[in-house]
Amino acid sequence: MHKYQIDEETLQDVINIETGILYPLRGFMGKEDYQSVVENYCLSDGEVFTLPITFDVVEEFYNKLESGSQIALIWEGRTAATLLVEDKFQITEEDLFKIFKTTDDKHPGVLKEKKRSRYRVGGLTKIVDMSFIENALNPVETERIFREKKWKTIVGFQTRNPIHKAHEHLQRIGLEICDGLFINPITGWKKKGDFTEEAVMAAYNKMIELFYPKDRVYLAGLKTQMRYAGPREAVFHAIIRRNLGCTHFIIGRDHAGVGNYYDAYDAHKLASQLEQRYNLGIELLLLHEPYYCKKCGQIVTDKNCSHYATDRVEISGTIIREYIAKGSIPNEIMLRDEIFNEILSVKQIFIGEKETQK
Template sequence: MPDVRIKTLPPPHGGKLVERVVRDPEMARKLMQKCSAVYDIKPTLFKGNPVRNVYREIMSVCYGFFSPVEGSMTKADLESVLEKRRLTSGWVFPYPILFDISEEDFKKLGVGAGDWLLLRLKGEPFAILEIEEVYEIAPGEVAVRTFGTPEHNPEVVKVPFDQKHTGYNIYCSLNPIILAGKYTIINEPKIRPPFDRFWYPPKRSREEFEKRGWTTVIAHQTRNVPHTGHEALMKNAAYIGDIEPSHGIVVNAIVGAKRIGDFPDEAIVEGHEMVHLAGYIKPERHLVTFTLWDMRYGNPIESLIHAVIRQNMGISFHMFGRDHAALGEYYDIYATQILWSKGIPSFGFDAPPYAVEGGFYLRPQNIAEFWYCPKCLEFAYSANCNHKGIYSRYSGSFIRGLINEGVTPPPQIYRPEVYKVVVKWWQKFGYPFNNEKYLKEREERLEVDLPHMELPAHLKK
């Protein structure tokens, strides 16, 4: 496999960047004429709360974040992903990407293989699904096989998944009927503020990297407002290992429905932006972006979708730390680093994901555990700090507890400028963290608006 240290951006995963967005209104009208029925996209609910909206997956597919995936998976692709973490084409892909509907809605639509279905979002035409196959799933089985079990994946899965895990609930809450086929966006959405200035789908991100002269780029995955530990992580990771150093640091925030207790997405993207606006990282080396995805909190499995997304964006290296993209104690805290260091055979990887057929050009930057040392007055690693007995590890729950009590975190935890961003959105929403109210309100507004587009006469019935 080619050496990614060659000074060129890595190729898209699968070899070709998917872009399935029609921008010509006349072409859009012609495509709508071929549709047999209209379906209004609905959120996936768990106990009445939105945990997923398939529109985000459609956006990420059609703008190339999930290349080479082009739509809702066939039954063969679903089985291949669950069994081997590979598409039937052989390319590594970790998660089921499915368009699910209820039996009742399926009967009302009256569609089948060969039909085209117009998908409507916020009352407007949005995308087309070219139905290739219709099949049924058992959502609970899909959920278990997606994340693994202690019996089948003993290397890294510690306890069975349950309803305390947000990602597991997403798959358990799917409808049983799957419509498989390619997506095409025919009414390009407008990204709403403040997300609009952070929208860098793969084609645009690659153009931006070339404009900036970046050929080696490292990704920082985030679902949090950045504390000073994240800042130290970005600064250090860009200068160690094989980076040589990295020309650019790209923050790619996951924007979508998340667990209750996480920060609002608006605060996350603007908080990371403030890191360079306030001068803590040079703006010419730092770019904040986002991907639409309802986070699954899948630790090693989630790291694979992150690799898909970031390699497609043109990113060559990725930071992976302790408990990467995790929730609870389901996985070993170093599961992602185990995967990217030597592989996890029970998940289909006898070698790291960059060393297998159909794997990645992107390379990992596994980060050693670090802490804030009150003696050194800086972030330290076990290899170079002699004060481990007095170190202070950052705790997200501790930080959230401070904020909930109205206590301003000290500058050793949050840059004052970043904390002002937290307060700004706290004042806007009336609460500092995701709660049921936020999840339901954001489902109404989403992250996009759509231009008005008339339905064809035959679909107005």
């Protein structure tokens, strides 16, 4: 059996395949599934899936492999899983453009993908060291929790930021529609300058403690990497939350976007197209951007306020990050004081910075 050292993101993909979070995947994509996802937003059997999940290896190792080969996937000296090789292929820069709508190295998802090897191996994976999945988020557990709470309808919310007033607005809409709200922040790899897992989870725990009805909200982190793939990743996030037992999923403005690579509602457009083409198995709530209107004196959207062009105060994770990085206190229009103070209390607020001195 061949042996190959894997990184943390690859390990997490294997774990999420094993637990069913990435259903219907049973392993890393082979060439046929990969090309179908890139071209048609679905696997080769027609099942909707919008982002490639692939295993990259160095060229020398790639050349040794044949169909039927087995690979022991090694993490920190332990065999975490095995991969049964079905095929191997190479990806191109053209593929990256189709996935990300850009090949610009300034795009963090593109840069991360370019740093990987272009040589990919597809095949079934199997966890052999069960300690790797003992505490992993999984659909069996989340569905058990939802049943215990007697929730029949559950709205999922994806985030990589602490809660601010715009996201609070969206979540309260979800709570009006559904029995329960599942807040499921990304806790895997994110780009430098994003909020740390500690900051995000601390903010949400404080929000639930002080403001939300505790019996109607469940918080758990999702260990997977951000890809910043905009529209494709928005639907990918919906598929994951469907697998975790959600009946509804919120897609907001520039979901999973970064910089100016995607238009504000590109994710809405793609989601609507795929809803017509496939059975997604989850109802999408395509919600417009909440902002503070100085004229209306409250959080609104352009669907219920006529002052977008004249009185809008934008609220976003990017703006909140800029305030906190400069040591400023965001106006309560944007962020509750209790949440701001909770963020300041953590050891490290941003990824890539030194621990905050208390």
